[in-house]
Amino acid sequence: MTTVIASDGGTQAADPLSEWMASADERAFLYRLLADVFRREPSAQRLEEIRTDSYREALNEAGVDLGEAFYSTAIDEQVEELAVEFTRLFLLSPGGRIAPYESVQLPDGSGQLRGPESQIVLDYYGATGFVHHDEMNDMPDHISAELEYMAHLVGLESSSWANEKQEDALNAIRYQNDFFYTHLSNWVFCFLKKVNERAEHAYYVGFAELAREFMEQELSELSDRTKQAAQLINRV
Amino acid sequence: MLNRRKFVKLSAATAAASVAMNGTLSQARELPVFGGKDYSPATGRERKAVPSACLNCVTRCPNIVYVEDGRIVKIEGQPNSIRSEGKMCAKGQGGVNHSNDPDRILYPMKRVGKRGEGQWKRISWDEALDEVAGRLKVLKDAGTPEKFMFHYGRMKSSISKMVKTNFLGAYGTKTIGNHTSICEGGKWTAQELTWGKHYDSWDFDNTRYVLNFGANPLEAGTNHIPTAHRLIRALTTREVKMVTVDVRLSNTAAKSQEWLPVRPGGDLALALAMCNVVMSEDLHKGHGEEFLKFCKVTDTAEDTLENKVKALKDNFEQYTPEWAEQHCDISAHAIRRVAREFATNHPACLVSYRGAVAHYNGNDTERALQTLAAITGNIDNPGGRCLAVGPKWKYPKVKKMPKGRKLKIVDGPKGAAAIPSHHMSHNVLKMIKDGSAGRPDIYMSYMYTAVYANGDVQENIDVLKDESLIPYSVNINPFYDESAALADLILPEPPYTERWDWEDMVSPVQIPEYYIRQPAIPPMGETRDFGTVACQLAERIGIDLGFKTKEEFVRLSCEKTPAIKAVGGFEYMKKHGVYHDPKAKPKYYSYRKELKPKDYEKATVILDEATGTYWDWKKAKHKSAEAAQKKGYTHSKGAYKAYVGQRIGNKVYKGFKPDKLNKSGYFEIYSGLMKDKGFNPMPTWYSIPEHDKMGDNDMIMTTYKVATQIHSRSQNCKYLTELYHDNPAWINPLDAERRGIIEGDEVKVKSEVGEITIKARITPAVKPGVIAISHHCGHWEYGRYASGNKAPMGHEDDPDLKRMWWKGNHGAHPNWIIPNAPDPINGQLRFMDTVVQVMKI
Structure with a gap:
């Protein structure tokens, strides 16, 4: 038995499987959070949630300080500011937007909106049993879609651990590993760097930095995760 | 496990805030099992997936071959392999082209014109087998089975046990040549002299430091992908330091933290000086000292640690870094620094290969490197240079074998090499020409381009063409290569995607992995696996091998091997392709x-x-x-x-x-x-005689391999050859300027045995004084994708033939000008020593 940090920040003794499950849960939430940040401008409700003391403390612990102004500006005003900032960054801008698509951002890629990379990502989703709905009128290789896809995969890992389907958990990790290294990691850092450089609002500066740190952590740990999970299953 | 401390509260807060998952993706069906599935992009139909094994290079990674409408369309890595962890190199993926090569040989072919003239007629298998078996029987009945010479290139695992152990053993010939001396025979002999076995496995998963002498593990190597992807992981995720010693900035050197551009053959001086640093600064203390208990360092069977240390200090005292700098062109300061880093970052992994070893002094280079690993305690330990671990297959064996006879032509001329424990294959044709040790009546070659792969190509052609030297020549081959073109009879073999085998390559995790190769599609045309053909020849000669086909041999082996039998035998292996004991522990010490x-x-x-x-x-x-x-x-x-x-x-x-x-x-x-044998028993400096006599205008030619081709048998793979078909010679700007050569110029490169014309690439990525020419290119046969020349039996059913944009641009082959000169101790072909003159045309 090992001691791990529990989701409430305390510590508890956990067997390896629960530790893996907790870890997957936490990663899934982070992927969801980031997918949400880059999918659309935040609503008033969302901002209210983020501005609670407990969420502020959690953000600070993760190394994100959105500044006093973020917490003191009137919500309606902030909704408007962030809608403008979101549009300026990702939708249209006189200085050129940061198109949040793999096909555009991938170094040495096609550079085209709806380029061949978009279809390859869509095929990947399809081959793994996922359907991309285009009600959002957006492409499958949008940053939020790729983050969401990772959230799904990590979520499947978590539920597999919970149901003691260890082979399924390992399978989900293998897909995470594959998709992350084949797609997301090849362009996300370049994309986030641009967001960080161009963002003017602390919200996008902060979340871009949070995303970068989380992606770097994934980059350094995901490949070993497959190996460790396989070893764990053999041990169990 | 994920470092969760930083983000843990944020995750919990996000969960509590119920971030909406109003996303764009929904799961319509269960996540399929990772790997092993593929779909046609045209029809969406699932492709047939066959767990099998690669054979495009000796690494033999487990793979999955996909078949659509009866055609092999894709190959990828086997995710359940503990060796490759699902990774596959370009060469492995390019293997998809073998089956569909329009220049493939599909029927037995018999020469009708003069040898080498390219005139053939199709014959039946019965005719072919009767003819070969008839000739073999005559020799056997006459009590001269040794006059049947079998010469192989790539023959491992089950095919080796079927043919070499059983068929040739039962027939009675020991005139068996291999190809190892053009490969890594020299390294192996040096290892046999030190730690007994041949082959070293590099434990990159656990190492803290990598010191690489003349190997290029990120592009090629005998355990390429299983080690390459682990090395990349070590370099990137654990920031392990790698230092590469090479005359050329290979891609491995480029990915290292430090490249030491050594003088060709100066590797030995460098290794000796590093031993000097370790011993003179007492860096052996600790792990090295502990290991010395298991080392023989003096002529006494059991000596004290004190005497062993003294003997080491005495031997290496003369090889100071300042001395070495004069012989290897690496500064004394750098030698000291790297030696100290290697000795103090335990565990550290010492890597070496042909760049360091295929020299006149290569035997002692490898012995010095083994010593360096030993005195720093980096032998057979986690993170170090380990003894090979592979699966132990059991297989059927003929019970009563005759005492074998052999012609003494496989170890080179008498005295040419003192301990050629892996023979001297590059001298076989020279020995046949000489004739003093006898000549074979039947020369049969298997997966071996003797003409192309050895040095001194013209002599190889002359001997193989000459019917007075080789009366009857049989070539077993899926493709029309340069040796097949000089045969009297070609027995067509299917490429590896259509064959059976069990496999046994070394595992980089020190846990054995069992795996098999199985046909993804039936053999095309009338091609037959030579394992099965050997059974059919045996039957005609009157030898009972106890099995009739390769498939049967593999099945029987699965049943005889306890580990495999326990999990379901042949049927299990057919379904899964690979097996390892999940409870096995890595084997060290x-x-x-x-x-x-x-x-x-x-x-x-x-x-x-x-x-x-x-x-x-x-x-x-x-x-x-x-x-x-x-x-x-x-x-x-x-x-x-x-x-x-x-x-x-x-x-x-x-x-x-x-x-x-x-x-x-x-x-x-x-x-x-x-x-x-008259050599110094301790690792010792030997200079390279030809280099000592070099004139001002001479250069040293070195050779290398790239990531997208194997040495000589992959240029028919169109995907690979589209990527790499031309091999301009690397020349340093200083050497180019002296000779008035600019980028793209045609240059003549001349040695004592011939000359070639090649394009120049001017680059500082090669050491001054060295010209680097890759292998792989300059074929004059092997089909249209390789050479532009259609095989006599080639067909037109590949639309890509019309899209072949590199036609007429096939590069140059360096072996025309490399003498078949051996390392005087182990017989290794000295691929990296050739003195040449380079001039602008």
């Missing part, structure tokens, strides 16, 4: 295993006082213990096969078991076998 008295207190086991080795005199074919004692272990022919254990102090250990040479069970830094 095997030499430390203590033997029990019952193992060495047998009536037939005696102690050889001179070496401290326990050996079985009966197994060594002595008539009595007394006779064995009198002759001694070291000087009894084949005594290594009777090795039992090594006495060290009052214990007997498994030690470093010998493989081909009568060495003791010690790790022999001091080699009595070398001394017996």
Whole structure:
């Protein structure tokens, strides 16, 4: 038995499987959070949630300080500011937007909106049993879609651990590993760097930095995760 | 496991805030099993997936071959392999082209014109088998089976056991040539002299430092992908430091933290000087000192640690970094720094290959490198240079074999190499030409382009063409290569995607992996696996092998091998392709295993006082213990096969078991076998005679391999050859300027045995004074994708033939100008030593 940090920040003794499950849960939430940040401008409700003391403390612990102004500006005003900032960054801008698509951002890629990379990502989703709905009128290789896809995969890992389907958990990790290294990691850092450089609002500066740190952590740990999970299953 | 401390509260807060998952993706069906599935992009239909194994290079990674409408369309890595972890290199993926090569040979072909003229007629298998078996029977019946020479290139695992062990063994010929001396035979011999076995496995998963002498593991190598992807992981995720010693900035050197551009053959001076630093600065203390217990360092069977250390200090004292700098062009400062880093970052992994070893002094380079690893305690330990671990297959064997006979033509001219334990294949044709040791009546070659792969190409052609030297030549081949073109009979074999085998390559995780190769599609045309053909020949000659096909041999092997039988045998392997024991622990420090008295207190086991080795005199074919004692272990022919254990102090250990040479069970830094042959028993500096005599205008030619081709048998793969079909010679700007050569110029490169014309690439990525030319290119046969020349039996059913944009641009082959010169100790072809003159045309 090992001691791990529990989701409430305390510590508890956990067997390896629960530790893996907790870890997957936490990663899934982070992927969801980031997918949400880059999918659309935040609503008033969302901002209210983020501005609670407990969420502020959690953000600070993760190394994100959105500044006093973020917490003191009137919500309606902030909704408007962030809608403008979101549009300026990702939708249209006189200085050129940061198109949040793999096909555009991938170094040495096609550079085209709806380029061949978009279809390859869509095929990947399809081959793994996922359907991309285009009600959002957006492409499958949008940053939020790729983050969401990772959230799904990590979520499947978590539920597999919970149901003691260890082979399924390992399978989900293998897909995470594959998709992350084949797609997301090849362009996300370049994309986030641009967001960080161009963002003017602390919200996008902060979340871009949070995303970068989380992606770097994934980059350094995901490949070993497959190996460790396989070893764990053999041990169990 | 994920470092969760930083984000843990944020995750919890996000969960509490119920971030909406109003996303764009929904799961419509279960996540399929990772790997092993593929779909047609055209129809969406699932493709048939066949777990099998690659054979485009010797690494033989487990793979999955996908079939659509009866055609092989894609190959990818096997995710359940502990060796490759699902990774596959370009060469493995390019193997998809073999089956559909329009220049493939599909029927037995018999020469009708003059040899080499390219005139053939199709014959039936019955005609072909009757003809070959008839000739073989004549030789056997005459009591001269040795006049049947079998010469192979790539023949491992089950095909080797079927053909070499069983068929050739039962037939009675030992005139069997291999290709190892053009590959890594020299390294192997040096390893056999030190730690007994050949082959070293690099434990990148656990290492803290990598020191690479002349290997290019990120692009090529005998365990390429299983080690390459681990090395990348070590470099990137654990930030392990790698230093590469190479005359050329290979992609491995480029990915290293440091490149030491060594003078060709100066690797030995560098290695000796690093040993000097370790010993003179007492860096051996600790792990190295501990390991010295298992080392032989003096001529005494059991010596004190003090004496061993003194002997090492005495031997390496002369090889100071300042001395080495004069011979290797690496600064004394850098030598000291890297030696200290290597010695103090334990565990550290010492890597080496042909760049360091395929030289006149290569044998002692490898021995010095083994010593460097030994005195720093980096032998067979986690993170170090380890003894190979592979699966132990059991297989059917013919019970009664005749005593084999052989022509003494596989080890080169008498005296050319002192200890050619892996033979001297590049001198076989030269020996046939010479004739003093006899000539084969039948020369049969298998997966071996003897003409192209050896040095001195013109001589190879001349010998193989000459019917007075080789009366009858049979070539077994899926493709029309340069050797097939000079045969009298071609027996068409299917490429590896259409064959059966069990496989056994070394595992980089020190846990054995069993795997098989199975046909993804039936053999095309009338091609037949040579394993099966050998059975059919045996039957015609009147030899009962006990099995009739390769498939049967593989099936029987699965049933005979306990580990495989226990999980379901042949059927399990057909379904899964790979197997390893999930409970197995990595195997390290095997030499430390203590033997029990019952193992060495047998009536037939005696102690050889001179070496401290326990050996079985009966197994060594002595008539009595007394006779064995009198002759001694070291000087009894084949005594290594009777090795039992090594006495060290009052214990007997498994030690470093010998493989081909009568060495003791010690790790022999001091080699009595070398001394017996008149060489210094300790690692010693030898300069390269031709380099000592170089003129001002001379350069040294070196050769190398790239990531997208294997040495000589992949240029028919169109995907690979589209990527790499031309090989301009790398020349340093300083050398180019002296000769008035600019980028893209045609230059003449001339040696003592010939000259070639090649384009120049001017680059500082090669050391001044060195010209680097890759292998792979300059074929004049092997089909249209390789050479532009259609095979006589080629067909037109590949639309890509019209899209071949590189036609007429096939590069140059360096072997035309490389002499077939051996390392004087182990016989290795000196691929990296050739002195040339380079001039602008």
